[in-house]
Amino acid sequence: MKTNSIEVKNFTKNFGDFTAVNNISFNVEQGTIFxxxxxxxxxxxxxxxxxxxxxxxxxxxLWINGHDVSLQKDKVRRDIGIVFQExxxxxxxxxxxxxxxxxxxxxxxxxxVMERIDFVLDxxxxxxxxxxxxxxxxxxxxxxxxIARGLVHFPKVLFLxxxxxxxxxxxxxxxxxxxxxxxxQKNITIFLTTHYMDEAEICDQVAIIDGGKIVAHDTxxxxxxxxxxxxxxxxxxxxxxxEVYLQERSIKYSVxxxxxLIYATGTRDVVAxxxxxxxxxxxxxxxxxxxxxxxxxxxGKEIRE
Amino acid sequence: xxxxxxxxxxxxxxxxxRDRMKLFLNLFMSGLFLFIFSFVIKxxxxxxxxxxxxxxxxxxxxxxxxxxxxxxxxxxxDISSGFMKEILVAPINRWxxxxxxxxxxxxxxVIQGLIIVVIGLFMGLNIxxxxxxxxxxxMFLVGLTFSALGLYLATLTKESSNFQLLITIVSFPLxxxxxxxxxxxxxxxxxxxxxxxxxxxxxTAAFRFVALHMENMPVSDLVKAGVAFxxxxxxxxxPLSLLLIMIMCILFFVLCVNRFNKADFSRVKIFxxxx
Numbered sequence: 147m148k149t150n151s152i153e154v155k156n157f158t159k160n161f162g163d164f165t166a167v168n169n170i171s172f173n174v175e176q177g178t179i180f181x182x183x184x185x186x187x188x189x190x191x192x193x194x195x196x197x198x199x200x201x202x203x204x205x206x207x208l209w210i211n212g213h214d215v216s217l218q219k220d221k222v223r224r225d226i227g228i229v230f231q232e233x234x235x236x237x238x239x240x241x242x243x244x245x246x247x248x249x250x251x252x253x254x255x256x257x258x259v260m261e262r263i264d265f266v267l268d269x270x271x272x273x274x275x276x277x278x279x280x281x282x283x284x285x286x287x288x289x290x291x292x293i294a295r296g297l298v299h300f301p302k303v304l305f306l307x308x309x310x311x312x313x314x315x316x317x318x319x320x321x322x323x324x325x326x327x328x329x330x331q332k333n334i335t336i337f338l339t340t341h342y343m344d345e346a347e348i349c350d351q352v353a354i355i356d357g358g359k360i361v362a363h364d365t366x367x368x369x370x371x372x373x374x375x376x377x378x379x380x381x382x383x384x385x386x387x388x389e390v391y392l393q394e395r396s397i398k399y400s401v402x403x404x405x406x407l408i409y410a411t412g413t414r415d416v417v418a419x420x421x422x423x424x425x426x427x428x429x430x431x432x433x434x435x436x437x438x439x440x441x442x443x444x445x446g447k448e449i450r451e
Numbered sequence: 452x453x454x455x456x457x458x459x460x461x462x463x464x465x466x467x468x469r470d471r472m473k474l475f476l477n478l479f480m481s482g483l484f485l486f487i488f489s490f491v492i493k494x495x496x497x498x499x500x501x502x503x504x505x506x507x508x509x510x511x512x513x514x515x516x517x518x519x520x521x522x523x524x525x526x527x528x529d530i531s532s533g534f535m536k537e538i539l540v541a542p543i544n545r546w547x548x549x550x551x552x553x554x555x556x557x558x559x560x561v562i563q564g565l566i567i568v569v570i571g572l573f574m575g576l577n578i579x580x581x582x583x584x585x586x587x588x589x590m591f592l593v594g595l596t597f598s599a600l601g602l603y604l605a606t607l608t609k610e611s612s613n614f615q616l617l618i619t620i621v622s623f624p625l626x627x628x629x630x631x632x633x634x635x636x637x638x639x640x641x642x643x644x645x646x647x648x649x650x651x652x653x654x655t656a657a658f659r660f661v662a663l664h665m666e667n668m669p670v671s672d673l674v675k676a677g678v679a680f681x682x683x684x685x686x687x688x689x690p691l692s693l694l695l696i697m698i699m700c701i702l703f704f705v706l707c708v709n710r711f712n713k714a715d716f717s718r719v720k721i722f723x724x725x726x
Contacts, residue, residue, distance in 0.1 A: 198540050200539050200716075220542045223541060228540055232533045234533040234534055234535075236466075236532070236534045237532065239466070243465070250454050250458035251455055251458065251538070251542070253454065295537075
């Protein structure tokens with residue numbers, strides 16, 4: 147049976163007169179990766195902070211593994227791991243000391259502490275830097291140490307607030323490798339916020355949040371199917387026949403000299419056109435819709451980096 | 452229940468061991484005062500029997516006070532570095548965090564005080580075992596009192612750097628009006644009300660009473676030596692001073708833990724680090 151790790155019902159958070167999050171609801175199934183996608187100030191961090199028990203909700207219900215986030219803080223805290231947007235490691239201590247401290251806070255049995263530290267440091271591949279002070283590590287390594295710390299108490303739900311912001315592409319890719327490795331090995335639920343489209347693309351579910359509201363929530367594939375079209379650029383030696391074909395099927399297109407720009411509604415259209423005109427097509431380019439297009443289609447604006 | 456407190460305590464002590472400069476600077480100030488005032492005190496207060504003992508005991512307790520106050524402010528560093536967030540989302544209680552921090556500041560302040568005691572021994576401070584024990588006990592009490600006060604004040608702030616400066620500016624005149632460096636008798640009359648309102652006055656008096664073996668002195672002599680105070684006919688004796696400190700200690704401790712339970716640290720400005 148499928149169970150939900152996170153359940154949010156009609157959650158609202160006000161700061162004075164300002165409504166940061168406005169009546170949102172969503173569920174996250176156990177063992178899946180869920181992404182909150184949205185521009186800065188959309189309410190992503192406010193939602194994470196409330197789920198992580200560091201901020202009080204204004205209204206609504208928030209549950210993690212069946213524990214009420216406002217009333218059963220300790221149980222919630224024991225079940226979750228968090229990697230914040232900003233570094234929250236103690237820079238003056240070594241990686242290992244940071245992790246040991248964390249184990250003491252989370253009451254990891256003393257006999258297991260070293261074993262677990264070995265395990266998580268191995269997972270993020272910084273075992274050889276365990277005795278280095280955090281301040282001496284590079285940005286990417288700090289991030290990995292941070293993720294390792296968030297995991298060392300074996301949380302059931304892991305929150306990642308913009309886990310890869312400010313990292314170079316190579317390190318970002320690595321961080322994602324760890325996230326996937328982890329999800330497979332430990333079957334934990336991952337809730338992350340991001341403003342990178344390509345990161346949201348590889349999640350199981352994506353909720354697009356804008357101005358404190360969830361404006362769309364589905365799998366990346368469904369979102370794209372619903373909100374984007376596939377465009378084909380075709381150069382053909384027989385433009386007249388293609389025009390007739392498109393008009394008969396009322397497929398939208400524009401034409402510039404012999405270059406057609408066709409707005410196909412789905413893969414079926416694309417394949418049909420390509421096979422029908424395979425003899426006369428001189429050049430073809432197919433562009434699938436991206437989550438970025440979804441975002442623009444829904445909010446009418448581009449996501450800022 | 453004890454493990455998180457012990458973890459915070461050992462972490463703070465470990466940090467201090469790494470940051471020896473801080474430890475040294477604190478002691479340097481005490482050493483400097485010891486040196487300067489040892490010249491001054493002989494010329495300004497001719498009536499004093501053991502001017503050096505008088506001075507050293509004052510400096511010991513001021514070292515404990517300063518160190519307790521400034522070390523409990525270290526939590527501001529945790530807040531601005533972001534580490535506080537890690538502690539806040541951990542499944543531990545706020546009061547455990549508060550006690551962990553107060554205890555660390557107290558332990559550090561007592562260690563610093565003990566270093567001055569050792570220096571004092573070379574400079575002519577004369578104590579036996581029992582008095583020494585009583586002195587250490589008092590140092591713990593004073594350390595606890597002002598660590599709690601420091602942490603309480605720290606949780607009130609939203610901007611760390613100015614606040615630390617403010618504390619220094621406020622605590623400096625307080626130490627001078629406490630009789631620790633300059634005997635209160637030597638201060639001009641208009642400053643006397645401030646002396647009596649100053650909590651450090653009683654801290655210094657009680658500690659000096661023990662350090663200088665004054666338990667057999669008549670009250671009139673104690674007043675003359677500046678360890679008891681005649682406030683319009685009401686005599687504040689050293690045991691009464693001790694009681695005052697204990698009351699302050701309980702008050703500050705309750706205030707601090709209480710305040711810590713309610714403080715919203717997520718709204719405190721956090722400086723973003725580049726990852």
